[in-house]
Amino acid sequence: xxxxxxxxxxxxxxxxxxxxxxPVVHGVSFHVDEGEIVGIVGESGCGKSVTSLSIMRLLxxxxxxxxxxxxxxxxxxxxxxxxxxxxxxxxxxxxMIFQEPMTSLNPVLKIGRQLRETIxxxxxxxxxxxxxxxxxxxKAVGIPRADQIxxxxxxxxxxxxxxxxxxxxxxxxxxxxxxxxxxxxxxxxTIQAQILNLMKKIQQETNMGILMITHDLxxxxxxxxxxxxxxxGRIVEEATVEELFEKPKHPYTQGLIQxxxxxxxxxxRLYSIPGTVPNPSNMPKGCKFAPRCKHVMDICxxxxxxxxxxxxxxxxxxxxxREEERGAMVHGQ
Amino acid sequence: xxxxxxxxxxxxxPLLLVVSFVIFMFIHLIPGDPAxxxxxxxxxxxxxxxxxxxxxxxxxxxxxxxxYLKDLLSGNLGYSIKSGAPVADLVAERIWPTLGLTFxxxxxxxxxxxxxxxxxxxxxxxxxxxxxxxxxxxGISLPNFWVGLVLIQLFSVKLGILPTGGATDWKSYILPxxxxxxxxxxxxxxxxxxxxxxxxxxxxxxxxxxxxxxxxQIVFGHxxxxxxxxxxxxAGLQFGFLxxxxxxxxxxxxxxxxxxxxxxxxxxxxxPVVQAEILLFSLQFILVxxxxxxxxxxxxxxxxxE
Amino acid sequence: MSNVPVETATxxxxxxxxxxxxxxxxxxxxxxxxxxxxxxxxxxxxLTMLFGPSVVPYDPALPDYxxxxxxxxxxxxxxxxxxxxxxxxxxxxxxxxxxxxxxxAVLIGMIVGTILGLISGFFGKWVDxxxxxxxxxxxxxxDLILAIGIVAILGPGLKNVVIAVSFFSIPSFARxxxxxxxxxxxxxxxxxxxxxxxxxxxxxxxxxxxxxxPTIIVYFTMKVGTAxxxxxxxxxxxxxxxxxxxxxxxxxxxSRDYIDSAFHLVFFPGLxxxxxxLAFNLLGDGLRxxxxxxxxx
Numbered sequence: 001x002x003x004x005x006x007x008x009x010x011x012x013x014x015x016x017x018x019x020x021x022x023p024v025v026h027g028v029s030f031h032v033d034e035g036e037i038v039g040i041v042g043e044s045g046c047g048k049s050v051t052s053l054s055i056m057r058l059l060x061x062x063x064x065x066x067x068x069x070x071x072x073x074x075x076x077x078x079x080x081x082x083x084x085x086x087x088x089x090x091x092x093x094x095x096m097i098f099q100e101p102m103t104s105l106n107p108v109l110k111i112g113r114q115l116r117e118t119i120x121x122x123x124x125x126x127x128x129x130x131x132x133x134x135x136x137x138x139k140a141v142g143i144p145r146a147d148q149i150x151x152x153x154x155x156x157x158x159x160x161x162x163x164x165x166x167x168x169x170x171x172x173x174x175x176x177x178x179x180x181x182x183x184x185x186x187x188x189x190t191i192q193a194q195i196l197n198l199m200k201k202i203q204q205e206t207n208m209g210i211l212m213i214t215h216d217l218x219x220x221x222x223x224x225x226x227x228x229x230x231x232x233g234r235i236v237e238e239a240t241v242e243e244l245f246e247k248p249k250h251p252y253t254q255g256l257i258q259x260x261x262x263x264x265x266x267x268x269r270l271y272s273i274p275g276t277v278p279n280p281s282n283m284p285k286g287c288k289f290a291p292r293c294k295h296v297m298d299i300c301x302x303x304x305x306x307x308x309x310x311x312x313x314x315x316x317x318x319x320x321x322r323e324e325e326r327g328a329m330v331h332g333q
Numbered sequence: 334x335x336x337x338x339x340x341x342x343x344x345x346x347p348l349l350l351v352v353s354f355v356i357f358m359f360i361h362l363i364p365g366d367p368a369x370x371x372x373x374x375x376x377x378x379x380x381x382x383x384x385x386x387x388x389x390x391x392x393x394x395x396x397x398x399x400x401y402l403k404d405l406l407s408g409n410l411g412y413s414i415k416s417g418a419p420v421a422d423l424v425a426e427r428i429w430p431t432l433g434l435t436f437x438x439x440x441x442x443x444x445x446x447x448x449x450x451x452x453x454x455x456x457x458x459x460x461x462x463x464x465x466x467x468x469x470x471x472g473i474s475l476p477n478f479w480v481g482l483v484l485i486q487l488f489s490v491k492l493g494i495l496p497t498g499g500a501t502d503w504k505s506y507i508l509p510x511x512x513x514x515x516x517x518x519x520x521x522x523x524x525x526x527x528x529x530x531x532x533x534x535x536x537x538x539x540x541x542x543x544x545x546x547x548x549x550q551i552v553f554g555h556x557x558x559x560x561x562x563x564x565x566x567x568a569g570l571q572f573g574f575l576x577x578x579x580x581x582x583x584x585x586x587x588x589x590x591x592x593x594x595x596x597x598x599x600x601x602x603x604x605p606v607v608q609a610e611i612l613l614f615s616l617q618f619i620l621v622x623x624x625x626x627x628x629x630x631x632x633x634x635x636x637x638x639e
Numbered sequence: 640m641s642n643v644p645v646e647t648a649t650x651x652x653x654x655x656x657x658x659x660x661x662x663x664x665x666x667x668x669x670x671x672x673x674x675x676x677x678x679x680x681x682x683x684x685x686l687t688m689l690f691g692p693s694v695v696p697y698d699p700a701l702p703d704y705x706x707x708x709x710x711x712x713x714x715x716x717x718x719x720x721x722x723x724x725x726x727x728x729x730x731x732x733x734x735x736x737x738x739x740x741x742x743x744a745v746l747i748g749m750i751v752g753t754i755l756g757l758i759s760g761f762f763g764k765w766v767d768x769x770x771x772x773x774x775x776x777x778x779x780x781x782d783l784i785l786a787i788g789i790v791a792i793l794g795p796g797l798k799n800v801v802i803a804v805s806f807f808s809i810p811s812f813a814r815x816x817x818x819x820x821x822x823x824x825x826x827x828x829x830x831x832x833x834x835x836x837x838x839x840x841x842x843x844x845x846x847x848x849x850x851x852x853p854t855i856i857v858y859f860t861m862k863v864g865t866a867x868x869x870x871x872x873x874x875x876x877x878x879x880x881x882x883x884x885x886x887x888x889x890x891x892x893x894s895r896d897y898i899d900s901a902f903h904l905v906f907f908p909g910l911x912x913x914x915x916x917l918a919f920n921l922l923g924d925g926l927r928x929x930x931x932x933x934x935x936x
Binding site: 087166 | 443482533536546550555562632633
């Protein structure tokens with residue numbers, strides 16, 4: 001049976017606190033296939049970054065901890081791997097780029113050393129070969145005078161250049177999956193477009209899968225094939241990018257789309273969703289979005305709806321649940 | 334880079350001028366007539382007058398200071414009241430044991446301090462960290478003269494394996510350098526730990542992990558170099574602590590160095606020697622801090638490439 | 640990460656709602672065991688300072704030539720000295736000398752340093768430059784060497800030890816307070832106060848000083864430890880307290896001659912100095928973690 005490139009099954013991640021473990025990701029399931037760009041969108045604190053760190057198993061420097069679920073990479077459960085084996089996967093099979101290009105490179109080591117280190121770690125190459133390969137990679141990510149840059153320090157490069165270097169570093173060993181956590185948020189708008197184009201180009205050339213974590217629907221529209229919308233640690237909607245923008249179903253998704261300014265539409269006040277994301281220690285009982293939802297019903301406060309599949313577009317909202325179940329719930333109470 | 338070093342060296346000149354002026358004023362700040370102080374208690378009026386003229390104490394203050402600077406530059410530090418010998422000679426024979434002692438102390442303090450600091454940071458909030466930081470806070474709180482006395486009791490009186498004092502051979506340096514280095518070792522351990530903890534929180538550490546580096550490569554290949562840069566600076570600042578401590582430790586161990594000479598000279602009211610000593614101690618401190626800044630600029634690429 | 644500020648703001652409201660500021664402080668302080676026990680130890684020392692002389696079992700000054708250099712026993716738990724005086728009693732009485740010298744020295748250093756730091760940080764420009772240059776000159780002398788130099792000028796004695804120790808505390812307080820002032824100055828409410836026309840003195844006194852108080856308290860506690868060590872060192876070198884007085888440093892200085900015959904004479908005074916300094920340092924660490932967390936690590 002053919003496996004998905006990445007399949008996350010019922011992932012649960014929590015933060016250790018003085019009063020025990022506080023869950024922040026509640027049973028998230030999705031998959032990414034080869035050659036596919038999947039976006040995860042949501043406000044900060046919705047659990048999207050924690051999800052990506054859980055996949056990379058990079059939570060050990062945070063209070064976070066995976067509590068349950070499976071993360072299957074080409075059918076292999078990453079959560080079951082010993083740390084040694086996982087280290088061999090990181091950078092080689094799946095790698096990650098982060099939001100802050102300014103601080104994500106080690107300031108006291110030359111660019112060349114940081115690239116070579118990655119290459120020699122995963123590919124059986126001599127120092128000289130690794131050096132050549134590093135220069136090739138830098139050229140591939142559009143860095144001019146690559147052989148000079150090898151001898152420079154990160155602070156000598158601009159933010160956009162550094163993000164290119166990081167992308168180059170993370171794809172230098174041809175991983176099959178790239179996780180990008182807000183890769184363009186810290187960059188200027190013009191540079192953002194360049195970096196996104198670069199990622200798209202690399203993805204088309206290598207056919208790798210990309211998981212794109214972002215809060216920016218513009219990035220999603222530009223890049224993604226499929227989109228997952230997260231709210232308060234849960235997936236509330238999943239759809240192809242066309243479906244999502246044409247007929248968003250979940251009121252939260254509708255709100256997000258309305259709050260994006262549209263070129264050409266008359267300049268009105270921008271819509272913003274009232275209220276704020278609930279505090280993890282003080283979650284509402286039923287649907288987590290209910291306190292901010294304009295379609296809220298009684299049932300929304302009682303029970304959390306399931307994620308319902310409607311021809312591939314999945315929504316977690318009582319508005320779309322089967323009539324009989326909704327009724328049964330109300331009468332059953 | 335060379336420009337930076339040149340700038341740093343030149344910036345010392347005003348500081349050295351002010352510091353030398355403060356030290357020059359030392360003799361004049363002591364209550365009483367400087368000429369009489371210099372001539373000694375039993376001097377007659379004529380002798381005092383002779384000293385006044387000889388030392389130029391009858392000239393205006395500013396002129397005296399210029400003379401003082403000229404003397405300093407030609408290596409003349411004045412003459413001891415007690416023995417009449419040139420202060421430069423007295424100091425010269427004492428400076429090597431003190432330099433040896435401070436050097437030994439800082440070397441072991443740096444090695445042990447950094448080791449404890451790194452271990453504590455890597456095992457943050459686990460028992461090696463608690464133990465390391467307990468050692469460190471104790472080291473900072475220990476009176477070095479007491480450490481010296483306890484060491485003498487243990488290794489000289491009880492076990493009889495190390496000498497109680499003097500500076501005859503390398504063995505006589507062991508106990509004093511331990512007593513002197515304990516405090517600075519503790520400070521270096523604390524700074525190394527906090528600096529290392531801070532480095533381990535940085536984004537580039539996460540990048541390193543995400544590309545598959547292991548714990549050892551992260552700590553030694555990436556975090557350590559970043560952490561040592563601030564530690565070097567701090568070690569320089571704490572060098573003053575070492576110089577002050579050497580006075581006390583040398584007294585405990587009857588160690589023939591600058592520090593003990595300072596205390597002896599104060600007791601004998603041998604002011605020219607006291608004055609020269611304070612100058613030497615400050616000079617060492619200032620020079621070490623300059624060296625540290627230069628080393629820092631070598632370690633930190635941001636400064637190196639400016 | 641658009642609404643991070645909003646989230647933290649709500650979180651803070653939740654935390655700050657119920658207890659008063661002091662109750663909140665005490666609750667976190669109680670969890671820090673080393674700092675808590677150090678606090679109890681410091682309290683004990685303060686009680687000893689206040690009531691020590693009236694509760695000690697023996698007259699600390701009265702010689703008893705039948706009991707010279709006795710080792711610790713049930714009767715004299717820290718032993719007796721070369722005149723047969725009870726060491727525990729002398730240490731208890733000496734607490735008053737040793738602690739008041741160091742605390743008053745740091746207090747003077749703190750007041751002068753804080754004023755200089757506030758002025759320097761608030762007014763900036765040439766005032767700041769002038770004050771910081773003076774501090775640089777003071778920093779060019781190693782602490783203890785500066786103190787020894789001052790005592791060499793003024794002559795030995797406790798009063799001069801206080802002056803000498805306060806002298807080297809001034810520049811470090813000035814620097815720390817200046818740093819804190821610069822930070823607070825940039826904060827919005829000072830801007831607001833300025834715009835409604837408050838005077839400089841009022842801004843410094845009402846807005847900036849209160850914000851720097853936690854930093855000052857933390858630093859004060861830590862500096863007391865340093866000052867106790869410095870004062871004891873000066874007394875040990877014969878530049879401080881009278882050799883016959885029960886000052887801790889002076890007691891150690893006198894007992895050196897008996898190191899091979901009566902080690903308890905050396906051991907207990909040094910131990911008390913060590914424990915006292917340790918207590919102040921641990922207390923300072925604990926206070927810093929709570930009051931001034933950004934300077935932590």
